[in-house]
Amino acid sequence: MKVGLFIPCYIDQFYPNVGIATLQLLEKYGAEVVYPLNQTCCGQPMANTGFENIGEKSIDLVVKNFHGMDFIVGPSGSCVLHLKEQLKHRSSELQNKVFELCEFLTDVVKIKAIHAEFPYKVGLHASCHGLRGLGLATPSELNIPRIDKPRSLLEKVKRIQLVELSRKDECCGFGGTFAVNEEAVSVRMGNDRIEDHLKNGVEVITATDMSCLMHLEGLIVRQKKNLKVMHIAEILNGNGIQKTDIPKKEYRK
Amino acid sequence: MISHAKNAKGFLRDQEKTTWHDATLWNARTNRDRGSQKVAEWEQLRELASQIKNNVLSQLDDYLLQFEKNAVKNGAEVYWAKDADDHNRIIGEILKKHRVNSLVKSKSILTEECHLNQYLEKQGYEVVDTDLGERIVQFAKQPPSHIVTPAIHLKKEEIGKLFHEHIGTDEGASDPQYLTEAARKHLREKFLGSEAALTGVNFAIAETGGFVVCTNEGNADMGVNIAPIQIASMGIEKIIPKAEHLGVFLRLLARSATGQSITNYTSHFHQPKPNGKLFIVMVDNGRSDLLGKADFKNSLKCIRCGACMNTCPVYKRSGGYSYGYTIPGPIGSVLAPARDLEKYANLPFASSLCGACTNVCPVKIDLHDQLYKWRQEAAKKGYISTSKKWSMQMAGWVFSHPKLYRFLGSSARLMLRISPRFMIYNSLNAWGKSRELPKAPKESFRDWYLKNKN
Numbered sequence: 128m129k130v131g132l133f134i135p136c137y138i139d140q141f142y143p144n145v146g147i148a149t150l151q152l153l154e155k156y157g158a159e160v161v162y163p164l165n166q167t168c169c170g171q172p173m174a175n176t177g178f179e180n181i182g183e184k185s186i187d188l189v190v191k192n193f194h195g196m197d198f199i200v201g202p203s204g205s206c207v208l209h210l211k212e213q214l215k216h217r218s219s220e221l222q223n224k225v226f227e228l229c230e231f232l233t234d235v236v237k238i239k240a241i242h243a244e245f246p247y248k249v250g251l252h253a254s255c256h257g258l259r260g261l262g263l264a265t266p267s268e269l270n271i272p273r274i275d276k277p278r279s280l281l282e283k284v285k286r287i288q289l290v291e292l293s294r295k296d297e298c299c300g301f302g303g304t305f306a307v308n309e310e311a312v313s314v315r316m317g318n319d320r321i322e323d324h325l326k327n328g329v330e331v332i333t334a335t336d337m338s339c340l341m342h343l344e345g346l347i348v349r350q351k352k353n354l355k356v357m358h359i360a361e362i363l364n365g366n367g368i369q370k371t372d373i374p375k376k377e378y379r380k
Numbered sequence: 381m382i383s384h385a386k387n388a389k390g391f392l393r394d395q396e397k398t399t400w401h402d403a404t405l406w407n408a409r410t411n412r413d414r415g416s417q418k419v420a421e422w423e424q425l426r427e428l429a430s431q432i433k434n435n436v437l438s439q440l441d442d443y444l445l446q447f448e449k450n451a452v453k454n455g456a457e458v459y460w461a462k463d464a465d466d467h468n469r470i471i472g473e474i475l476k477k478h479r480v481n482s483l484v485k486s487k488s489i490l491t492e493e494c495h496l497n498q499y500l501e502k503q504g505y506e507v508v509d510t511d512l513g514e515r516i517v518q519f520a521k522q523p524p525s526h527i528v529t530p531a532i533h534l535k536k537e538e539i540g541k542l543f544h545e546h547i548g549t550d551e552g553a554s555d556p557q558y559l560t561e562a563a564r565k566h567l568r569e570k571f572l573g574s575e576a577a578l579t580g581v582n583f584a585i586a587e588t589g590g591f592v593v594c595t596n597e598g599n600a601d602m603g604v605n606i607a608p609i610q611i612a613s614m615g616i617e618k619i620i621p622k623a624e625h626l627g628v629f630l631r632l633l634a635r636s637a638t639g640q641s642i643t644n645y646t647s648h649f650h651q652p653k654p655n656g657k658l659f660i661v662m663v664d665n666g667r668s669d670l671l672g673k674a675d676f677k678n679s680l681k682c683i684r685c686g687a688c689m690n691t692c693p694v695y696k697r698s699g700g701y702s703y704g705y706t707i708p709g710p711i712g713s714v715l716a717p718a719r720d721l722e723k724y725a726n727l728p729f730a731s732s733l734c735g736a737c738t739n740v741c742p743v744k745i746d747l748h749d750q751l752y753k754w755r756q757e758a759a760k761k762g763y764i765s766t767s768k769k770w771s772m773q774m775a776g777w778v779f780s781h782p783k784l785y786r787f788l789g790s791s792a793r794l795m796l797r798i799s800p801r802f803m804i805y806n807s808l809n810a811w812g813k814s815r816e817l818p819k820a821p822k823e824s825f826r827d828w829y830l831k832n833k834n
Contacts, residue, residue: 345815
């Protein structure tokens with residue numbers, strides 16, 4: 128099983144640990160992982176700003192980079208969704224091979240047990256594109272049988288305490304360029320999410336998308352809130368909490 | 381061009397009121413969830429409603445003619461209005477011909493869209509909106525900020541002040557019971573003296589020529605049952621083929637709007653009352669143009685329940701007025717650009733594209749996909765700022781050259797690590813106004829991979 132590891136640009140640049148955890152996790156469960164070296168961005172920022180045509184060049188690169196892989200797996204529901212949508216017009220063969228990490232673990236690897244421990248109160252933020260676009264879980268608006276792939280994985284982690292939120296899947300307000308174009312609304316949405324996690328006793332917020340967490344972390348660190356963020360791959364990989372992950376100490380003076 | 385971001389920023393200045401606004405609408409969303417969960421076949425109903433509406437849109441012309449024929453047979457007079465001016469002129473002429481000086485109104489967002497009140501008031505008519513929320517915003521000289529709950533942006537203290545000024549309630553009184561009773565008494569007088577009554581239309585049935593108006597306060601009935609002249613203003617998309625289809629929509633409408641099983645009043649109208657007259661004005665006002673746009677015509681399926689607003693995390697935190705269009709929220713943000721893309725090019729960006737609107741919509745309008753597609757249209761027509769366009773072109777260029785991307789990536793990380801704080805956190809950095817940037821690591825993932833795995 129040859130898996131092409133798709134690492135979104137901001138994870139490559141700012142969150143290498145998330146990429147490493149994803150790679151280690153995939154290898155742990157039997158995949159032969161290849162990381163094509165000429166990756167950049169999936170083109171979503173341009174497309175969501177109205178310039179899908181500009182983003183298409185990025186898709187050209189993806190098609191080139193991942194030629195011949197059995198699967199393409201990435202630790203981001205949002206970028207994976209964008210890839211899938213864009214590949215629709217290009218290569219249905221490639222399109223069907225693209226998976227977000229959690230759905231790959233539950234649907235393809237069909238993982239039974241996870242060898243990790245995480246003795247903290249964890250709030251699972253349901254990132255919208257994974258949730259509603261890829262169907263990683265059942266959106267709260269729909270009255271259909273409930274599934275939740277990321278949660279089902281977290282439930283296999285030892286000593287983890289998953290916390291119920293008051294609003295189980297409201298958007299955090301990142302939204303790509305929305306975060307800067309609609310700065311005021313975006314910040315307010317993020318603060319409201321953080322408040323929900325805090326009031327329900329969450330110690331660590333996790334998600335399938337680091338972009339949501341980057342936005343929430345930005346607010347948490349600025350406001351010196353006692354809350355951490357970790358990508359789901361890091362928890363599933365058994366990374367634990369590093370001292371350097373504690374926001375207070377990381378606050379730049 | 382309307383700037384939602386700028387307007388929203390203004391709304392958000394009152395953080396406490398934003399909290400209240402958000403919570404009030406979230407409450408409506410929660411009620412909707414409870415109401416819909418009581419119907420086991422909810423998702424089938426949505427699918428059925430969507431398909432009935434698709435059928436309507438595929439042969440709207442036939443259904444409209446059928447409706448007209450049957451309505452005329454029932455004794456109604458039917459008018460076709462191609463736009464808002466036409467609509468207003470027709471209603472003005474009906475009032476003039478029947479020597480009517482005042483008009484009571486209920487349940488009509490369409491007349492807001494056409495600015496009928498202003499038109500008639502300019503000609504000296506007294507126009508009274510009789511639904512409580514509508515009357516409140518009419519006193520406040522404001523348009524509705526939500527299509528189901530028009531005065532949702534006002535708190536009871538603000539309403540108490542308005543009522544004190546307009547209908548003489550006690551100064552400082554804000555007890556909802558007291559205010560509602562005062563409004564009721566005030567409106568009763570208006571009803572009893574009314575000569576003509578206008579309502580909107582929720583559903584117009586092609587096979588019967590009748591129409592249905594759904595209300596909670598009963599003002600539509602009160603108005604049209606007292607006044608000798610009854611006028612119904614309907615958008616041409618309000619048609620449904622058969623009476624039997626009503627069951628599908630009535631079960632969806634109130635549950636989606638407020639969580640109620642059904643609205644308190646579901647009034648069916650077919651004929652003019654004895655010695656009275658019934659006029660039906662069918663309004664296009666851009667709807668046929670929209671019907672011709674394959675990617676966007678779906679938005680004509682809307683039954684105006686407001687569920688997309690109640691669920692939208694952006695609407696809840698920015699208020700109806702920040703959209704600058706009669707219909708706000710996700711549905712407004714796809715309808716407005718169809719009317720005037722240049723003016724409303726910013727509205728499709730007033731969304732994080734989370735998709736909750738699409739999932740909550742009882743007639744399955746692909747709202748967030750349409751928002752995305754309107755963004756593409758806005759860019760094609762050149763309605764996106766040059767600086768944004770330029771930065772996207774730059775980004776596109778960088779991302780299509782992996783070596784350049786890597787060089788710029790590591791340079792940027794270095795800059796972030798070594799620069800003094802003021803260089804990074806300043807007025808040019810919108811991200812950093814309230815948020816920290818992520819810490820910049822020395823190694824990218826690729827660097828690590830080359831070192832450890834290759």
